[in-house]
Amino acid sequence: MRKITLIILVVLCALLTAPAAMASANTYSIDESETSKGVFSISYNIQNGIKVKVMVQKDGTTLHYNLAGRGTERFPLQLGNGAYTVAILENVTGNQYRIVSRDTLNVNMYNTLNVFMQSTQIVKWAEDDEAIGKARELTAGLQGDEEKVKAIYEYILSNYKYDYDKIDKLTYDYLPDINKTLKSKKGICYDFSALFASMLRSVGIPAKLVKGYGEKIQGYHAWNEVYINNKWVTIDTSADIQFAENNRSYTMYKDSRTYEKVREF
Secondary structure (H helix, E strand, O other): OOOOOOHHHHOOOOOOOOOOOOOOOOOEEOOOOHHHOEEEEEEOOOOOOOOEEEEEEEEEEEEEEEEEEEEEEEOOOOOOOOOEEEEEEEEEEOEEEEEEEEEEEEEOOOOOOHHHHHHOOOOOOOOOHHHHHHHHHOOOOOOOHHHHHHHHHHHHHHOOEOOOOHHHHOOOOOOHHHHHHHHEEEEOHHHHHHHHHHOOOHHOOOEEEEEEEEEEOOOOOEEEEEEEOOOEEOHHHHHHOOOHHOOOOOOOOHHHHHHHEEEEO
């Protein structure tokens, strides 16, 4: 498995000590009405084509997301209850950014599992998506979550191929599109983990998209953790697709100790 160049190293000059946000020609609006579900949203209109990032901080952890064009995106509050700092950063030059908007979100979720049931920028899905319709079809009549997980997992392994040529063509702001993956029947680990998580969430099963490293897996990787029988289990559809292609044995559940988690979404 080849390295996915999706980690953007950003020098955030003087951001943490900046006394106030700076004025911008672009417009941004942070909506915290769904924080009890584990998400917030940003509506934005970026007119000048500059690079824009969303920075989310809590308890010493910092996450970054990209914005471009115009629209509304939802982002997860996966770091638990408490106070989050959300800032919008515009590129100034090179790898230097300035804060143009900043807010504090006081989050009190009634169930922290709800974060991993939502549609967000990275795990993005809608009820009328073809991929979500497929998930409903695959799980119709099945009762237990484990049965549903296995049905979707086996569908992905039986119908999709790893795209070895895609890595070198990725842009820094690449995001998976589950419907494009469904139609093309191929992708990389990021695509498969987003598809798997979206399909599971849509049928009521909490699922994480996880980024990090795995034993015997080359470079930065993406896989899933799924909540079954009151615990999180590790499933790696991308690795298993490649094992199947090469006639190697595999099992659906992985040993989480062989993975090094960096971020989860």
